[in-house]
Amino acid sequence: MNKKSLSKQIYDARWCYVFVLPCLILTGMFVIYPIGMSWYFSLLDWSGFTKEAKFIGLQNYYEAVNDEFFWDAFIRSFIFMFGTVPVKIVLGFIIAVFLNNQVLKLAPFFRTVIFMPVVTAIAIIGIVMTFVFSPFNGPANKFLMSTNLTSAPIDFLGNPDTVLPTVMGVYVWKWLGITMMYWLAALQTVPQDVYDAAKIDGAEGYRLWIHIILPIVLPFAIVIILVEAVGALNVFPLIETMTAGGPFFSSEVMEIYIFRTAFVTDSGTMPRLGYACAAGVFWGVAVLFITVLQGLWMRRTRRI
Amino acid sequence: MKKKKELKISRRTVMKGALAAGAMMSAGSIPSKLFAGEFNIPDPLKPLPTTGGNMRWIDSGDMKGVFWKKLFPEYAASRGITIEYDGLPWKEINKIVPIAIRNGTVHDVFQLPLGMDPGVAVSEGWVQPWDDYIENLDEWLANFPAGVYLPGVNQFNGKTYGLCLTANKRTGTCLLYSEKYMSEAGYDPQAGRMTYSEIRDAAKKITKRGNGQYYGWIIGGNQVNRWEDVVHTFGQVAGAHGGRGGFTNRHINFQNGKFQIASDQYMEAVELLLQLKSDGSAFPGVMSMNAPQARALMPQGAAGMIFQGPWCIGVWGRDAPEWKYGIASEPVPDGKKAQPLYIAEGGSNTLWLSANSTMGPFAGDLIRFMGTEQGQIYWAQTVGAADPAVNPEAVAKAGLTGPSAQALAMFAENLLVGPNPIVRNKDVGVVAAKSRVPDPSLALVIQGLYTGQLKGVEAQLKDCNQRYEDALDQAVEAARADGANVTRDDWVFPNWDINSNYGASKYSEL
Structure with a gap:
């Protein structure tokens, strides 16, 4: 066999490389470079905008892992993820199953309604929701009180016990449409003859879904879970607009923690970009670790 | 059972109020009736560049923004320049100004983020002194009450880097x-x-x-x-x-x-x-x-x-x-x-001139005017007690009444100048x-x-x-x-x- 040299192969595929080049340049500028610089900054004692930046090795990392607020935020991020992803996956699947039914005439209408929050600006949703959940004339409290479910208004966003579940609920509502779309796409890969064959074999109702359809769409589920899990760990705009991490850190997830330390604080001290980068790198590695685990799980599921 | 009465405040009203408050914070609108009259802007003490240009100005807004948005168009028209004003809450200034300084895009005139040591701004070369842009600076500074301009606070190396038009007496x-x-x-x-x-x-x-x-x-x-x-x-x-x-x-x-x-x-x-x-x-x-x-x-x-x-x-x-x-x-x-x-000691809302700015002559000319008694009277008549004018005589002549006058009297009675380690x-x-x-x-x-x-x-x-x-x-x-x-x-x-x-x-x- 006539084996071409590497340079010859590259030359032959030169137009492919030319077309890929813009993407590579942009990725380098806006992904690779910032990641590399954040690793470097994480080794500095640096406010982020003075000339003075002192190399301190891993001291920022040491400080971060010894900071209880860092770990509280870290854990809270995962609580957020575990509290929202299963709900979105299950709810999204159920809705998709209903809306995938060709007999349902209003399916496009419901799909649009459920998808609408997805295309609404998240900051707007965050601000509007602070009014919706306001204990003072907010519609949520008005409903609860008018139906005698509560006798006094609930300060959903001001009470440390209710703030995180409330934000999680808003998050699920905001992004449920996209999960539903993922599931619809997955369900539409199931050929009609599979449904027909299953029915001939007597599989109907939940048996059809559990034993026939679910195994077919399972590989999609892994991808959806992966995407959803990473998404649930990136909730900065919603939390910043709804609570800014308060009250007293009750809703401070990792991104809010990083933001708080990266900029001048309300208390008026110098920011710590170096420290914030260390926390960010640590967090990025943690998310990457989860992604890899899920990837391995996906590969294993495919083999099964 | 007697049903609990509900307060008739709609969400819309609350939102409207909050938005209005926010708008005021960022000086989004100007109630012209607040103004006692048109500004009588004097001619510059020395010829200004004839090249025109755009001067960018950022501060923490609030009532300051209300004033600037009225004055700036008139001043800009009289000097043949344009002025772009951003009045933002401190939280935004704390984020925007440092990034803009790093990028070299900071406004010509700006306020430093809260907690930022002015000495750092000077030593880092972010700001330039006002000395070259304010005619007879020493004479002008002498119009201000003692303790407003101090070495280590707004003066460094014998030059004046920060200018204050407002008092911190509140x-x-x-x-x-x-x-x-x-x-x-x-x-x-x-x-x-x-x-x-x-x-x-x-x-x-x-x-x-x-x-x-x-x-x-x-x-x-x-x-x-x-x-x-x-x-x-x-x-x-x-x-x-x-x-x-x-x-x-x-x-x-x-x-x-x-x-x-x-x-x-x-x-x-x-x-x-x-x-x-x-x-x-x-x-x-x-x-x-x-x-x-x-x-x-x-x-x-x-x-x-x-x-x-x-x-x-x-x-x-x-x-x-x-x-x-x-x-x-x-x-x-x-x-x-x-x-x-x-x-x-010192004033408040200190204004700094970007090291890269070429609009220093105009900024200096404008601030010099605002430091005169007439400028301070204009300020006091609009801003009132929110950010009191630094010149007490001008405040007295501004003819303030009602809560503004009461607040200023209260501050005068309650506040003293304390020690300042810096x-x-x-x-x-x-x-x-x-x-x-x-x-x-x-x-x-x-x-x-x-x-x-x-x-x-x-x-x-x-x-x-x-x-x-x-x-x-x-x-x-x-x-x-x-x-x-x-x-x-x-x-x-x-x-x-x-x-x-x-x-x-x-x-x-x-």
């Missing part, structure tokens, strides 16, 4: 109240300073009368600095004599140089806030609203009292001109006499640059106590005090390691008479 925690509700509760804050017990009692009575329609007291509780401001100022009124300003001044007792966060006065102030909550007098949902939102609810009759600053006067004057409210001094613990409050030793600026407010800060500790997430006022404040002590020690140590000649003794002012202004003669005695 507090942000006055008692602002609904005249109707307070009178129905049987109290008149104008009759004399209210005590903590009276505040509690009035809040209870207002809440009781409100029967779910309105409450005794409101605060923007998710804006954490509000908690600290209230406790800090109330603590001072109660006798915890100390400094104001950034971390290296605030909460420090200059008699012994130590933080006084765990003092009885601070504890009593925190207890008052907790009691207002446990009495049921606090507006429901204070933890999920910021200060402008809380302020916007007052004229709508949602609460009887709020502890806020004189900037409310302009906002309420515009949004609710018919609403009757009063302004009074901060309350005092039972059986105690109110003590003076202290401000640091005036004594400019190396304190290096400490400021090295300082980090410990986590959780006092503001957050008070918020945590209020929400019940933290328990035990005394223990929490003691812990917090120790954290602040340690943080300042570390900052001093770091500054010394960098060659700064500074010790914790620089925070001790043994010759401080708490009942008089601390001026230049006192510093020279040290």
Whole structure:
């Protein structure tokens, strides 16, 4: 066999490389470079905008892992993820199953309604929701009180016990449409003859879904879970607009923690970009670790 | 069963109020009726460049923005330039200005982020002196009250880098109240300073009368600095004599140089806030609203009292001109006499000129005019007590009436100039640059106590005090390691008479 040299192969595929080049340049500028610089900054004692930046090795990392607020935020991020992803996956699947039914005439209408929050600006949703959940004339409290479910208004966003579940609920509502779309796409890969064959074999109702359809769409589920899990760990705009991490850190997830330390604080001290980068790198590695685990799980599921 | 009445305040109204407050904060609109007349802008003292250009200006907005947005078009037209103004909340300035400085895109004239040591801005080369752009600078500076321009504060290496058109003689925690509700509760804050017990009692009575329609007291509780401001100022009124300003001044007792966060006065102030909550007098949902939102609810009759600053006067004057409210001094613990409050020397809203700016001649010309008596009168007539003009004679001639005049009189009576460590030793600026407010800060500790997430006022404040002590020690140590000649003794002012202004003669005695 006539084996071409590497340079010859590259030359032959030169137009492919030319077309890929813009993407590579942009990725380098806006992904690779910032990641590399954040690793470097994480080794500095640096406010982020003075000339003075002192190399301190891993001291920022040491400080971060010894900071209880860092770990509280870290854990809270995962609580957020575990509290929202299963709900979105299950709810999204159920809705998709209903809306995938060709007999349902209003399916496009419901799909649009459920998808609408997805295309609404998240900051707007965050601000509007602070009014919706306001204990003072907010519609949520008005409903609860008018139906005698509560006798006094609930300060959903001001009470440390209710703030995180409330934000999680808003998050699920905001992004449920996209999960539903993922599931619809997955369900539409199931050929009609599979449904027909299953029915001939007597599989109907939940048996059809559990034993026939679910195994077919399972590989999609892994991808959806992966995407959803990473998404649930990136909730900065919603939390910043709804609570800014308060009250007293009750809703401070990792991104809010990083933001708080990266900029001048309300208390008026110098920011710590170096420290914030260390926390960010640590967090990025943690998310990457989860992604890899899920990837391995996906590969294993495919083999099964 | 008697059905509980509902307060007729729609969400839309609340949103409208909050948005209006926000708009005022960012100087989104200008009530032209606030102005006494057109500006009579004098010709420049020396010829200005004829090349024109665009001058960009950023500050913390509020009533300042209202003024600038009226003046700038007139000034720009008279000088053949354009002016782009951004009035933003401090939270935004804290983010935007540092990034813009790094990118080389900072506005021509800007305010430094809160807590940023001016000495750093000068040494980093971010700013340039105003000396070349203000004709007869020394003569012009002489028009300002003593103590506004000081080495280490706004003057460095013999040059003037920061210009102040406003005084810092104000507090942000006055008692602002609904005249109707307070009178129905049987109290008149104008009759004399209210005590903590009276505040509690009035809040209870207002809440009781409100029967779910309105409450005794409101605060923007998710804006954490509000908690600290209230406790800090109330603590001072109660006798915890100390400094104001950034971390290296605030909460420090200059008699012994130590933080006084765990003092009885601070504890009593925190207890008052907790009691207002446990009495049921606090507006429901204070933890999920910021200060402008809380302020916007007052004229709508949602609460009887709020502890806020004189900037409310302009906002309420515009949004609710018919609403009757009063302004009074901060309350005092039972059986105690109110003590003076202290401000640091210097002005406020210091304006810095970007090192890269080519608009210095125009910026200097404009600020020079604003520093004249006529300019200061214009300022006082619009901005009033929100950001008082720095020239007291101009304020007197501005003919202010109503709450603005009352607030200014109150500040004049209550406030004294206290010691400022950075005036004594400019190396304190290096400490400021090295300082980090410990986590959780006092503001957050008070918020945590209020929400019940933290328990035990005394223990929490003691812990917090120790954290602040340690943080300042570390900052001093770091500054010394960098060659700064500074010790914790620089925070001790043994010759401080708490009942008089601390001026230049006192510093020279040290």
